[in-house]
Amino acid sequence: MSDSDGKKPLGLRGGDARPGNVKQSFSHGRTKNVVVETKRKRVVVPKPGAGTKPMGAGGGAGPSKRPAGISDVEMERRLKAVRAAKAREAEDAANRIAEEKAREEERARRRAEIEAKEREEREREERAKAKAEEEARAKAEAEIAAQRAAQAKAQEASAAAASSKRQQTQSSAPAANDQTARQAPAGGPKPSSAPRKNDRDNRDAARQPKNKNQNDGRRSGKLTLNQALSGGEGGRQRSMAAMKRQQERARQKAMGQAENREKIVREVKVPEAIIVSELANRMAERVAEVVKSLMKMGMMVTQNQAIDADTAELIIEEFGHKIVRVSDADVEDVIDSVDDKQEDLRDRPPVITIMGHVDHGKTSLLDAIRNAKVVAGEAGGITQHIGAYQVKTDGGTVLSFLDTPGHAAFTSMRARGAQVTDIVVLVVAADDSVMPQTIEAIHHAKAAGVPMIVAINKCDRPAADPNKVRAELLQHEVIVEAMSGEVQDVEVSAITGQGLDQLLEAIALQSEILELKANPDRSASGAVIEAQLDVGRGPVATVLVQNGTLRKGDIFVVGEQYGKVRALIDDKGNRVDEAGPSVPVEVLGLNGTPEAGDVLNVVDTEAQAREIAEYREHAAKDKRAAAGAATTLEQLMAQAKQSENLAELPILVKTDVQGSAEAIVQAMEKIGNDEVRVRVLHHGVGAITESDIGLAEASGAPVMGFNVRANASARNAANQKGVEIRYYSVIYDLVDDVKAAASGLLSAEVRENFIGYSKIKEVFKVTGVGKVAGCLVTEGVARRSAGVRLLRDNVVIHEGTLKTLKRFKDEVKEVQSGQECGMAFENYDDIRPDDVIEIFEREEIERKLD
Template identity: 50%
Template sequence: MLMGEMATLTQTLSDDTIELLATEFEREIEIVSASDDDEQEVVFDDSEAEMVQRPPVVTIMGHVDHGKTSLLDKLRETEVASGEAGGITQHIGAYQVHHGDDTITFLDTPGHAAFTAMRARGARVTDIAVIVVAADDGVKPQTQEAIDHARAADVPIIVAVNKIDKEGADPVRVRTEMATIGLNPADWGGDTEFVDVSAKTGEGLDDLLDTIGVVAEIQELTANADTEASGVVIEARLDQGRGPVATVLIQRGTLEIGDPIVSGPNWGKVRALIDYTGERIEVAGVGDPVLVLGFNSVPSAGDLAMVVDSEKTARTKAEERDTRLKAEAIARRSGRKFSLEDVFKRDRAGEEMKGLPLILKADVAGSLEAFEDEIAKLPQSEVLVDIVHSGVGGVTESDVMLAAASQAIIIGFNVRPVGDAARVADHEGVEIRSYEIIYRALEDLRDAMEGLLDPEQVEETVGQAEVRQVFRASKVGTIAGCYVTEGRIRRNGKVRVVRDGSVVNTTVIESLKRFNEDAREVATGFECGIVLRDFQDIKEGDVLEVFETRSVDRELK
């Protein structure tokens, strides 16, 4: 109530409110959401002896017309031509390619938003990101966006320079442009692998697969294959003939027909498994993308799917999670995950946060550059403004999901949310701020950065007393008979014992009396008796300086 929130006994509070209450009551708390439960459950105690090598999971990303789909199609054709897989009769959002003795799983996700949605829900799905850039076109806004999403997911990046067979292709220009945004080619002394390919002729595909194999080998990807299955839902839909179907990437264990399975608030029994070739299978192993039939409703992309011991357990877990998710949705509406006003509160609650992550969107490139230049001028010696992503155009769902994954604030300059971006932002608890005047945005940013600065500890002298006589008492120890020369002496106040100009001890006033009565404080010109905590060596002539420290908010300089 003191915080201005009239909450009833059965009302759900926001995470920020709970954290502030915990700070007030000096209690340590850990807020666990339903999605956090998923993250904790995927941490299994598997021994080294149980681990086997698993295929790397690769996501191909890039600008819309730089040849992502063509590259994926060419890899599929190569696989079919090798005779190791039948014709692709059904698209399930993921497939596998065999290269020598290695198997590589490719995710054919709908776009960057889905890629980051999985990370926003805590699902570490992708092991390697391949960024496709056309050799005749160079780096484009969506290329930069793809790189931002890959970096946010903290996965190794391989750059595939596509369309090298086209007239005007300049792979060196692509390398130069990528180097300017922090992806330095390995053959130039950097740490990012670049591979020249042609999705049309198939040139360089073997080199790309070899490079993926090398990067995967460095990561030492292993999993326990001989246990109950668990994995991540890549995509899901409601099929008219078969009901809810979900593409699950198996990350651990073996999935069989008849297994009871739970994914978020959804549960079921595996009725059928379909592999990436469209064939029905009985068993799916580690690294396999498989279409699962049998859920009671459609799961969400990024949710953990795992086998449990019985259908009853699956139903119970799903219902519990459904209840909690509904409660969390109510809490999200009452308190956003992160906003500029929260910055100072979160710092007070003890959260280490010395960076202010932002996503910037503007109506034109000139405005965006001016905005970024002004932000760069803000003092950033102690608090760093981290621009996670910037771009021209309205605020999209992709921007919102990236903000949710990075705990960033979206700042728009003369732009508004488009499509379902506002609804998704409300659901994910992401703040979108729109400005028409650049200086108002900078003022708000400056205020937020000042909220992140460590407050300065200022010391103030409250009072001073001179020890004129020392008494010894068997029960309480040494009593200093004092005369207050300045200010006020307060019980439980911090005090320095000064002798001949040197501080001999710093302690606390444990007892303060006027005559025989306990006193809360004693003013200038009065006498009093003082007992210090854990210090008995008081001498006549000592000076007791009572002081207090307080935190003062600092300003950016």
């Protein structure tokens, strides 16, 4: 750039710049010279005294390589760090190489060990195989030698017999003997040739498996994983049992023995219907053979189809077996019901139930006995929760008490067949005397047939009068010892503890009289006192063991439930391993909650327990679903007509006043003859209660109410349990009904009147209705309220009622003959064209007494 431009020339700072000219080109060919400055390269001259060793030589860096502002000490330190890092890297690389080499040596050593083990195992298998073959060969040779010796001995015996015979013949007829001797080589037996031929055959048969060309089906070599997964060597391998059977057949064939299999005749249990494969399994026959026999009989069935018992009987007889017909109820035969031997029985504690009127001191008496005879701390909440506990008297007798909630539970247990109580303690307040529930308790105890002990409680009160209690008990046929009777009575007080020892002694004395015994060495059986569903433990049942010993791990069935004993908890809250007779325990491990009074039985397998529980569940459902499952007078009459052994007709009577009750009871005693009589189980004054329903259910009796009614709980219980309640206001009507039921003349005759027939022409599907049959009434009339039967090929396939009867689009009551109509069956849709509908009406004709 020139100075004439008035601008400062372009330059670089510093003294090392040199001026120069540069020619700059523009567009349209214009150029311009520009003055620029070029910077010279700076040359660094080492200072005097600086290190002369090169970089990385151990003496530091040269001045030209050192960064600016770094001292010699810092540079030396950095160099040392770099050298140390390089040394560590070299050492790590050496270590890695050494470790890799050690690992490679370890792998080689392991491979050598594995190969040695495999080689040793193969050698051991080969030795074992050779040894087994040698033993089999030696055994076969020994058997052949024994057979050969036996044959030689037999030949020698026959030769000796022939020689003696020849000698006798020679002595009697020399000429004939000579002729026989000359003919013997031509046509007679050759004793020496047969044994040699048999020996050659046996040796050839023994050597036959050694033939190289024969394939005996054995697997050669070691089985590898790939062969096992891919089914190597031709797929499925033969089992050891199959090879043993083949060897046995070959050995018998080599020894000339015929394979004679004796037919095993089995007893085959057959229910009402059985699957074909199951039938073959029970006969131990091949399924294909059974199916083949059925096809020969004209039945094209598969192995998964069911056949009836009659067809199964034909098949079983064809195969040479014996049939044993069983029913569904036979599943309960596995429950051990064998009578115990007298020498196996042991004494057991008695089971006592305390009953009585409300507020007469039952709970207080229980608490007093528990506090007096049970160690403190053992009678906590678990004893109340379990509802049963044991007490040991001063004399050493163990007593089992049941804390039942009331008479209803006591009776429901007896209704289910659980007779758990041995002794009943009747608690009567000395100041209140006999009350209605006291009378009920007396009747319950008498119906159960268990002895009673009367505990006259509250004797510490000033108004107590025990003699009044004894006198009033006489009216109900309870004669205590103080009145020269046989029923023990004890005056007690739950507050002061008076008479508790005498009460326990009386119970112990009564148990000695009863001589209660059980066999602890058999499968356990017991009764459920109560059951509940615990949130943390599941279904829990309080069981009183009656016979045998219940152990942890036992499989049992109880009512409609089953399970396996997971834990046993005694009345003190402790876990125990077993429980003997008359011992109450809580049982854990049920699959559901049973009902109070259900009987527990121990079985062998879980399959048996499940089968019994399912059968009981189905039976209970059928019983609940059956129409007429209630205990009615008609059923009692039918039972009286069908059974010649029915001697009593039980009933319960509740009246408004005592006089009416006495009059009805006297009238009932006059009904009957040598075959039937009426027995009044219980009569009382007042409304019909739930306790009366429970007693009626247990005894299978109806309840007769005279000028009284049942309360709400009693009506609900009667509907649930199927107990009939009849109300009367005239004694003669009650007497006539009972007399008719006892004589069997109360039933009504049912007569059917056929009113028409119709034929199905078409079948239509109607939304909301289902299948509707388009019919033509061929005879008589079709009525909406009548009963109908569906006939297919003159076979009744359904009987029921009509859901709808329409003429065109209108619902009608009846359709005359010759008209078309639409019909739909109630809860049945299997209708087809050309089916015939039979229409009928039922008429009941009452039978009257002569």
